Amino acid sequence: MLETLRNIVQEVNAAEGLNDALQIIVKRVRDAMGTEVCSVYMRDEASGRFVFRATEGLNALQVGAASLAPGEGLVGLVAQREEPVNLENAESHPSFQLLEGLGEEPFHAFLGVPIIHQRDVLGVLIIQQAKRRRFDESEEAFLVTMSAQLAAVIAHARVTGAVQEELLGGAAAPARINGIPGAPGVAIGTAVVVSPVADLYAVPRKTASNRRQELRAFKAALASVRADIQGVSDNLRGEMSAEDHALFDVYLGILDDSAIGGEVAGLIKAGQWAQGALSEVMIRHIRHFERMEHSYLRERAVDVKDLGTRVLAYLQDAARNEQAAYPAHTILVGEELTASSLGEIPREQLAGLISVRGSGNSHVAILARAMGVPTVMGAVDLPYTRLQDRELVVDGYNGIVHLNPLPDVRARFQDVVDQDQAMSRDLESLRELPCETVDGHRLPLWVNTGLMADVTRSLEQGAEGVGLYRTEVPFLLRDRFPSEEEQRLIYREQLAAFAPRPVTMRTLDIGGDKALPYFPIAEDNPFLGWRGIRVTLDHPEIFLAQVRAMLKANAGYGNLRIMLPMISNIAEFEEALELIHRGHREIVQEGTEVALPPIGVMVEVPSAVYQARALARRADFLSVGSNDLTQYLLAVDRNNARVAGLYHAYHPAVLQALCMVAEAGAAEGKPVSICGELAGDPLAAVLLMAMGYGVLSMNATALPRVKKSLRSLTHAEARELLAEVMLLEHAGAVQSRLQTFMAAHGLQQFIHAPLG
Numbered sequence: 001m002l003e004t005l006r007n008i009v010q011e012v013n014a015a016e017g018l019n020d021a022l023q024i025i026v027k028r029v030r031d032a033m034g035t036e037v038c039s040v041y042m043r044d045e046a047s048g049r050f051v052f053r054a055t056e057g058l059n060a061l062q063v064g065a066a067s068l069a070p071g072e073g074l075v076g077l078v079a080q081r082e083e084p085v086n087l088e089n090a091e092s093h094p095s096f097q098l099l100e101g102l103g104e105e106p107f108h109a110f111l112g113v114p115i116i117h118q119r120d121v122l123g124v125l126i127i128q129q130a131k132r133r134r135f136d137e138s139e140e141a142f143l144v145t146m147s148a149q150l151a152a153v154i155a156h157a158r159v160t161g162a163v164q165e166e167l168l169g170g171a172a173a174p175a176r177i178n179g180i181p182g183a184p185g186v187a188i189g190t191a192v193v194v195s196p197v198a199d200l201y202a203v204p205r206k207t208a209s210n211r212r213q214e215l216r217a218f219k220a221a222l223a224s225v226r227a228d229i230q231g232v233s234d235n236l237r238g239e240m241s242a243e244d245h246a247l248f249d250v251y252l253g254i255l256d257d258s259a260i261g262g263e264v265a266g267l268i269k270a271g272q273w274a275q276g277a278l279s280e281v282m283i284r285h286i287r288h289f290e291r292m293e294h295s296y297l298r299e300r301a302v303d304v305k306d307l308g309t310r311v312l313a314y315l316q317d318a319a320r321n322e323q324a325a326y327p328a329h330t331i332l333v334g335e336e337l338t339a340s341s342l343g344e345i346p347r348e349q350l351a352g353l354i355s356v357r358g359s360g361n362s363h364v365a366i367l368a369r370a371m372g373v374p375t376v377m378g379a380v381d382l383p384y385t386r387l388q389d390r391e392l393v394v395d396g397y398n399g400i401v402h403l404n405p406l407p408d409v410r411a412r413f414q415d416v417v418d419q420d421q422a423m424s425r426d427l428e429s430l431r432e433l434p435c436e437t438v439d440g441h442r443l444p445l446w447v448n449t450g451l452m453a454d455v456t457r458s459l460e461q462g463a464e465g466v467g468l469y470r471t472e473v474p475f476l477l478r479d480r481f482p483s484e485e486e487q488r489l490i491y492r493e494q495l496a497a498f499a500p501r502p503v504t505m506r507t508l509d510i511g512g513d514k515a516l517p518y519f520p521i522a523e524d525n526p527f528l529g530w531r532g533i534r535v536t537l538d539h540p541e542i543f544l545a546q547v548r549a550m551l552k553a554n555a556g557y558g559n560l561r562i563m564l565p566m567i568s569n570i571a572e573f574e575e576a577l578e579l580i581h582r583g584h585r586e587i588v589q590e591g592t593e594v595a596l597p598p599i600g601v602m603v604e605v606p607s608a609v610y611q612a613r614a615l616a617r618r619a620d621f622l623s624v625g626s627n628d629l630t631q632y633l634l635a636v637d638r639n640n641a642r643v644a645g646l647y648h649a650y651h652p653a654v655l656q657a658l659c660m661v662a663e664a665g666a667a668e669g670k671p672v673s674i675c676g677e678l679a680g681d682p683l684a685a686v687l688l689m690a691m692g693y694g695v696l697s698m699n700a701t702a703l704p705r706v707k708k709s710l711r712s713l714t715h716a717e718a719r720e721l722l723a724e725v726m727l728l729e730h731a732g733a734v735q736s737r738l739q740t741f742m743a744a745h746g747l748q749q750f751i752h753a754p755l756g
Contacts, residue, residue, distance in 0.1 A: 004032045005142075005145060008024070008028045008029070008032070008150075009150065009153060010290075011028065012024050012025060012157070013153055018053075019054070021153065021154060021157040022053050022154075022157075025040060025146075025154075026038040026039060029125070029127065029143070029146060033127055033139060033143070036057050036107065036128065036130055037056065037058055037127060037128035037129070038057065038126070038127050039055040039057070039058055040055075040123055040124070040125055040126075041068065041075045042122060042123035042154075044067070047067075049068060049069055050067060050069075050070070050075050050076060050079060050123065050124060051064065052065070052067060052099070057107075057128070058103050058104060059102055062101050066101070068097070073095060073097035073099070074087070074090060074097070074110060074126075075112060078112040079114055081114075082114050082116065082121060084111065084112065084113045084114075084140055084143070084144060085110070086110075086134055087134070088134040089132050090108055090109070090128075104128065106130050108129070108131070108132045109128060109130075109131060109133050109134070109135065110127075111126065111127050111135040112125070113125050113126075113140075113143050114147065115147050116148075116151055117152055118178065118645075120155075125147050125150075127143065155381050156381045158175070159175045159177060159381055159383055159403065174402070174404045174405055174409070175402075175404060176401070177381050177401040177403065178381070178644070179376040179377055179382075180360050180378040180638075181375075181397060181398060181399040182353065182355070182358075182364075182365040182368055182369075182377040182399070183372070183373055183374055183375035183396050183699075183701070184369075184396050184397050184702070184752075185397070185420060185701075186393070186394065186395055186413050186417050187352030187373075187374040187394040187417070189327070189330055189392065189394075190389060190390070190392075191333045191388060191389065191391075192330050192332055192388070192389075193333050193334065193387055194332060194334035194341050195275070195316065195334070197313070198309045198312045199309075200278075200308050201279070201283065201385075202334075202385060203275045204384070204385045204386070205272075205385055206272075206273055206276060206388040206389060207271050207272065211269060211271065214268050214274040215265060217274050217315060218264060218265065218268060218311075218315065219265075221274075221314035222311060225307065225310045228310065230252070254304065260282070260285060264281045267280060267281065275312060275315050278308060278311055278312055278315065279308075282305065283308075286308070326350075329349070329351040331351055331392050333353075333355075333382075333384050333392075334354075334355060334356070335355070335357055335384060336357040337353060337364045338364060341364075342364065342371075347371070350371075350373055351373070352375065353368050353374070354376050354384070354392070354394060354401055355376070356378075356379055356380060357377075358377045360377055360627075365377055366450055366451075367451065369700075370449070370453055370700060372457075372700075372701040374394045375394070375396050376394055376395070376396060376399050376400065376401050382401060387403075393405050395755070398752065398753075398754045416752075416755070419749055420749075427704035430707050430708060431460070431462045431704070432462065433462075433707070435706070435711065437689075438713060441689070441714075441715035443693075443694070444464045444695050445695075445696055445698070445706060445707060446465040446467035446504075446673070446695055446697040447461070447463040447700050448467060448468040448675055448697055448698060448699055449469050449470070449700075450469065450470035450472075452494075452497075454700060455497040455498070457700045458700040460700075461701075461703040461704055462703065462704070462707070463498075463700065463703060464501060465501040465502040465503065465504070465697075466494070467623065467674075467679075467695055467696075467697020467698075468563070468623070468697055469494055469504060469505045470506060470509070471487075471506055471508055472509050472510055475510070475516055476516065479517065484545040484548055484549045487545065487546060487553075488549040491550050491553035492553035492557075495554060495559055503560060503561065504562075504563050504600070504675075505562055506564075506565050507564055507576075508535070508542065509531070509532050509566065510531065511530050511532060511534070511535055512527045512529075521535075527632075532566025533565055533566045534566060534572075536576075537572065537575055540579055543579055544583050547579065547580050548583045548587055550597075551583060551584055551594050552594070554597060555593070561620075562580065562597055563602055563623055564599070565602045565604070565625070566602065566604060566605065566628075567603075567615065568605045568608060569611070570615065570618070573615060573618060573619065574618070580596075580599060584596050598620035599619060599620050600619050600621035600622060601619045602624070602675075603624045603629065604624070604625035604626075604632070604676075605628070606632055606633055609629070610660075616665050620670065621670055621672070621673065622671075623673045623674065623697075624675070625675060626649060626658070626675075626676025626677065627678075629658075630648075630649050631647065633651070633657060634647060634648070634653070634654070648735075649676075649677070649681070649684065650684070650734040650735050650738070651731045652728060652731070655687065655725065655726060655734070658691055662691040662693055663692070672692070672694060673693060673694060673697060674696060675697040677698075679697055679702075680696075680699055680702030681706075682750040683735075683742055683751075684738075685709055685710060686713065686718045686721060686738070687721070687725060689710060689715065689718050690718040690719045690722035691722060709742070709747055713745050724737065725737055
């Protein structure tokens with residue numbers, strides 16, 4: 001059954017849209033289970049009704065016409081209970097309802113299972129049989145497994161179908177794709193799809209602006225591949241048997257006009273661009289070979305894919321030589337966006353970013369926040385290859401992409417865009433003003449940086465220091481470890497740009513979701529593995545080179561602070577401290593006079609929370625990394641869209657941990673700051689100030705919003721709010737109370753509930 005399941009999922013994955021996917025499912029499931037009927041009902045987004053969408057065994061003329069309301073009939077019962085319903089004699093059940101014209105009368109045995117994706121009931125998959133009998137446990141288990149496996153595929157196909165219907169002239173169904181917030185803000189614009197290098201499965205669909213030019217490009221790419229293959233053939237002629245060597249002739253034959261080459265040319269003449277036509281034809285043939293029973297023929301799929309990839313590479317090279325045209329409000333879309341892809345678009349034309357893969361801590365997300373570009377990461381259900389030139393809405397506040405939004409929803413998002421722009425203009429007046437409450441409580445606002453591009457924006461926004469400089473960013477941009485001197489120059493540039501303001505440099509923090517290409521760390525559970533200080537303590541040569549570079553860079557400025565990531569026990573901090581003192585002694589002995597800077601600890605794992613006072617006793621300062629701390633406290637991977645709803649920084653346990661750290665620092669007389677995303681949240685900033693945090697560090701875009709929030713209230717009011725919130729037991733209740741508080745202080749513009 002496992003092989004059957006795998007084959008069905010693979011075939012459904014290849015479907016062009018939702019209707020094709022559902023038809024494959026009902027046919028293959030009926031055949032696999034040997035039943036007389038298999039049908040699928042899908043929930044309609046607008047009405048909420050469960051619509052009869054595909055069948056094998058019932059009246060196909062009723063597809064799209066017959067439907068049941070939620071809770072109505074056995075289908076509604078399955079959806080309502082969100083569990084299987086297995087009946088020997090369906091018509092005897094109280095919920096049974098016969099849909100006229102469907103042709104169900106002869107069938108008595110019924111088994112229905114819900115199709116659920118991310119807690120959302122998408123539909124119901126059912127099988128039926130004339131003989132009165134209860135389906136056995138293995139049959140029920142298989143259908144449940146099938147439904148669970150297909151749920152994500154159907155969710156993806158549903159969105160793909162919404163795209164496909166509009167392309168074919170049908171009604172544009174609205175679709176909402178959940179991802180992970182990458183950078184705050186809302187963007188409405190035109191999709192420009194970025195293709196990975198020579199990936200047949202990631203080529204965007206679009207029409208040819210010049211068919212003759214596309215055909216010429218395809219023929220030129222074919223000629224180049226033929227020449228490459230012929231060259232390899234000639235080089236190996238004397239080293240292979242005649243039989244083996246004949247394989248090259250087969251390769252060349254596949255590209256002929258009478259074979260695959262002719263099919264691609266036909267699609268180009270029909271209006272497709274060359275890359276899309278090649279992708280469609282090659283994938284179709286690859287899947288045809290992959291489904292063949294004979295192993296030798298199945299292996300030929302690899303050869304076909306290799307040929308297609310070679311031709312695509314030449315087409316992409318030719319396309320790169322042409323000047324790309326970007327619309328006025330470009331939303332860059334790709335499977336995994338990179339910083340280099342951002343650099344190709346003029347900043348004034350870049351409105352938003354969407355990445356199918358990646359996290360809120362991806363390099364591109366960090367850069368997007370620094371640039372103030374609304375971004376959604378991890379939009380795994382997005383059919384991105386079909387979105388070229390389509391209008392999209394990017395909700396970076398909530399991590400949601402809207403496709404085909406209804407007019408009223410689009411208008412509401414436009415209002416948010418207008419309000420954000422108006423607010424940004426209003427907030428410019430706060431640039432030179434201190435972050436000070438109405439009753440005179442002063443709270444410095446610092447910034448998180450990682451690139452020189454951050455510097456100008458940070459200073460323009462009135463940053464008073466750097467609470468987190470991500471030293472791993474220069475490491476990520478290279479193909480090897482930077483030398484001590486290279487690091488010194490990079491660090492000195494940062495220190496000089498902000499002097500005399502303090503700059504807190506975090507030592508190398510790799511591992512987890514931050515891997516160096518030249519220093520790969522492969523682990524089953526990377527977030528609980530070899531990362532942060534654990535890596536650098538195991539490699540003192542890397543740690544010492546970095547510390548020495550920092551200390552040397554600080555000569556003449558004196559505004560450096562060193563911060564150690566992922567500290568989970570006292571021994572780690574003491575070992576790191578010993579290495580820092582050693583590096584300082586070496587530099588002094590070499591003749592560079594520089595004082596030892598303040599050395600602090602990042603509190604981002606639960607053990608550090610409980611030992612915060614002992615750490616504060618030894619360190620010069622504490623700084624909370626709220627992103628990781630929340631993740632570890634709640635056991636939720638913050639980069640996983642499937643559990644994103646469980647990652648809530650307002651969770652009472654998180655708030656209690658934050659209070660404990662602030663109290664521990666105060667008890668030892670040591671300053672405590674916070675540099676996670678929570679610090680840049682205008683709502684959360686009120687609580688953090690009340691807890692006693694002395695510095696909030698955030699991305700530059702968030703700084704004026706937080707300043708506006710804190711300048712609109714008194715410290716006493718914040719303390720009262722904190723006392724009230726700490727008695728609440730649900731994250732949702734905390735968020736609701738914060739929103740009520742902000743609205744009462746005229747700060748509704750900072751409340752961003754999902755729209756549509």
